[in-house]
Amino acid sequence: MAATNFKTENNTFRKLIGNGLTYRIPRFQRDYSWTSDEWEDLWMDMSATLKADGESAHYMGYLVLQSADDKTFDVIDGQQRLTTISIIVLAILKNLQRLIDSGNEPEANRRRKEQIQQTYVGYLDPVTLVARPKLSLNRNNNGYYQTYLVPLGHLPQRGFRASEHLLRKAFEWFDKKVAAYLKESTGDEGMRLAKLVEDISDRLFFTVITVTDELNAYKVFETLNARGVRLSATDLLKNYLFSVLDRGGETDHELRSLEDRWEAIVGRLQSENFPDFLRIHWNSRRSFARQADLFKTIRAQVRAPEAVFRLLREMEEDLDTYLALSVPEPSDWTREDKNLASALKSFRVRQPFPLLLAAKRIFDAPDFTGLLRATVVISMRFNVIGSYSAAEQERKYNEVAERVARRELTKLGPVLSAMRSIYPDDTTFQAAFAEKTIRTTDARNNRVVRFILCALEKHLSGQDYSFTSDAFNVEHVLPQNAPDGWGGFSNDDAEALVYRLGNMTLLQTGSNRELAAAGYADKRADYRKSGFAITRKLADDNAEWTPERIAAHQNWMARQATAIWRIAQLS
Numbered sequence: 001m002a003a004t005n006f007k008t009e010n011n012t013f014r015k016l017i018g019n020g021l022t023y024r025i026p027r028f029q030r031d032y033s034w035t036s037d038e039w040e041d042l043w044m045d046m047s048a049t050l051k052a053d054g055e056s057a058h059y060m061g062y063l064v065l066q067s068a069d070d071k072t073f074d075v076i077d078g079q080q081r082l083t084t085i086s087i088i089v090l091a092i093l094k095n096l097q098r099l100i101d102s103g104n105e106p107e108a109n110r111r112r113k114e115q116i117q118q119t120y121v122g123y124l125d126p127v128t129l130v131a132r133p134k135l136s137l138n139r140n141n142n143g144y145y146q147t148y149l150v151p152l153g154h155l156p157q158r159g160f161r162a163s164e165h166l167l168r169k170a171f172e173w174f175d176k177k178v179a180a181y182l183k184e185s186t187g188d189e190g191m192r193l194a195k196l197v198e199d200i201s202d203r204l205f206f207t208v209i210t211v212t213d214e215l216n217a218y219k220v221f222e223t224l225n226a227r228g229v230r231l232s233a234t235d236l237l238k239n240y241l242f243s244v245l246d247r248g249g250e251t252d253h254e255l256r257s258l259e260d261r262w263e264a265i266v267g268r269l270q271s272e273n274f275p276d277f278l279r280i281h282w283n284s285r286r287s288f289a290r291q292a293d294l295f296k297t298i299r300a301q302v303r304a305p306e307a308v309f310r311l312l313r314e315m316e317e318d319l320d321t322y323l324a325l326s327v328p329e330p331s332d333w334t335r336e337d338k339n340l341a342s343a344l345k346s347f348r349v350r351q352p353f354p355l356l357l358a359a360k361r362i363f364d365a366p367d368f369t370g371l372l373r374a375t376v377v378i379s380m381r382f383n384v385i386g387s388y389s390a391a392e393q394e395r396k397y398n399e400v401a402e403r404v405a406r407r408e409l410t411k412l413g414p415v416l417s418a419m420r421s422i423y424p425d426d427t428t429f430q431a432a433f434a435e436k437t438i439r440t441t442d443a444r445n446n447r448v449v450r451f452i453l454c455a456l457e458k459h460l461s462g463q464d465y466s467f468t469s470d471a472f473n474v475e476h477v478l479p480q481n482a483p484d485g486w487g488g489f490s491n492d493d494a495e496a497l498v499y500r501l502g503n504m505t506l507l508q509t510g511s512n513r514e515l516a517a518a519g520y521a522d523k524r525a526d527y528r529k530s531g532f533a534i535t536r537k538l539a540d541d542n543a544e545w546t547p548e549r550i551a552a553h554q555n556w557m558a559r560q561a562t563a564i565w566r567i568a569q570l571s
Helices: 013-017 036-050 079-101 106-121 142-149 162-183 189-203 214-226 233-247 252-269 271-283 291-301 305-326 335-347 353-362 365-385 390-405 412-418 426-434 443-461 491-497 509-515 520-527 533-541 547-564
Strands: 006-012 022-024 058-066 072-077 122-124 131-133 204-211 472-476 504-508
Touching: 006 013, 006 189, 013 189, 013 204, 036 058, 036 079, 036 162, 036 189, 058 079, 072 079, 079 106, 079 142, 079 162, 079 189, 106 122, 106 189, 142 162, 162 189, 189 204, 233 252, 233 271, 233 291, 233 305, 252 271, 252 305, 271 291, 271 305, 271 353, 271 390, 305 335, 305 353, 335 365, 335 443, 353 365, 353 390, 365 390, 365 412, 365 426, 390 412, 426 547, 443 472, 443 504, 443 533, 443 547, 472 509, 491 547, 504 509, 504 520, 504 533, 509 520, 520 533, 533 547
Parallel strands: 022 072, 058 204
Antiparallel strands: 006 204, 058 072, 122 131, 472 504
C-alpha cells in the first residue's frame, strides 16, 4: 500500500473532533448496537481516568477513517465508539441545560454550553451560515440523532427502530450517570461539567488509520485481522456494494429490501464466518481469488446495480450448501452426505468447498454424493496422510470448480479425471500410511485417528461405528505415559513409536481405563475379548509387542486403507 494512501497516528478525542473536521457514518453501515454492557464498560474506563490516582489516559483502540480531502471523514470502523462518546457529550450538555433552566449561573453556563456544542457537536459554517454537524450517523439513525438527541429536547419512544431506541436509551443512561457524577462532590456544577467534557476529550485516545479509498481500507482490515484485531471488513464490503446501488438511483424500498436480504445472509452465517463464505462462494463461480485480493476483485467486477443484485442472489443460492458443509448435522442432507461432510470437518479440510458448491448447483444427487465421497478420499490421501501442499490442491479444486460453473463439466466422471493430479496413487499412499504418526493429544488428531480406526473396523468386520461415539476410545498399545522400560522399549523408541498408527486400536471406554499402563501380556488377553475385530486381530497376530510388530501391524493397516480410500477411476 502506497504511503500516500495510508496514514496512521495516535489522536485524542479532542484532536479528532474538536476542530473543523466532520465525520460521517457511511449510509449503509450497520445501525447503532451498543447496549448497557458496553456503556458500563466505557463509563468505568473513563471514570478511572478522572480519579486523582487514576490512569492518565484510556486507549480506545483502532479507528479506521476514509477521506479524499482530509476534511470530511467516513468512519469505516469505530462508529459505535464515536457515536457513544458523542452521546456522552450530549448528556453533559443536557445537565448544563438543566442548570441554565434552574437559574444556576445561567449566563456563564449558557456560554459553556454554546462553546461545547460548537466544539464537539456542530458549528455554523462561516461561509454558508448553515449548521454543520460534527458527526452524522447512517441512514437509519441520523434522523433520530439530529432531530431529537442533538437539540436536547423531548425524546419520543413510539414508532422507531430498535437501534433508535438504543440511541435514546444510551442518552438516558449517560444522562443519569452524569447527574450522579455531579452529586458525588461539591463545587461549581457548571465548571465541573465543562471540565468533565475536557477531561474526556483529552484522556480518551485512538490509533487513527486514515485511507483514501475502500481498497486501502480493506487492506488495513486484512493486516489488522492477521494481528488479532477484529474489524468489520464485512461491513466495508456491504457499504461498497450498497453505495453502488445508491449511485444507481435505486429507491429506498429496493435498498431496504436488499439490506434485509444481506442481513439475513450475515445473520445465518454469523459475521465472523462471512469472509470465508464469500471467498468460497466467489471461487465456486469465477476465477480463483486469494483472500487478500478478494475485495479488489469484487470491486473490479461488481460496478453496477445489476451486478450487486446478481451477487446477492447467488450468495443466497449457495448459502445452504456452505452451511451444510460447515455444520452438517442440522442440514436436510441425507445421512451419507452428512457423514461425508462431517469427515471433511474433522479433517479441517476446506479446499474442496468451492467445487462442492458448484457441483451442488448442477449435479444430480448421486453424482454430488459421489463427488463428496471422492473429496473425502482425496483429503485422506493428500491432506491427512500425505500432508502435501494445500496451495496446489486449492488451485486445482478451484480450477475444476470454474469449469463446473461454466458447465464444461456436468458429470462426476469427467470431474474426477480433472482432479487426477491431487490424487496420490496407491503406492505413494500406502507407503505414506505405513510410516504415519499422528499425535492424539490434539483433539482434532484424536478424531481423525478414531475416523481411520472405525473405517478399518468396518472394512474388516462390516460393523459401522460412529467415530464420534463416547462408547469407545483410542487405545495405545504402547501406553502414552509408559513407565520406563515398558515391554523392553527404550525411552527413545517409546517416544518415537507411541503415536504411530500401528500402535493404536479401539477399546470400549471402561476397558481402556482399566488396562492403562499394563504390560502387553495382560492387554493381549483383554484385546482377545474385545468387541472390535481390529483389536482381536492385533492380539491374534502379535504374541509380543515390539517396534517390528508395530511396523508390521501398520503395514497391514496401510494395505486396508489403500483399499478403503480409493477412487477406482483414478487408481
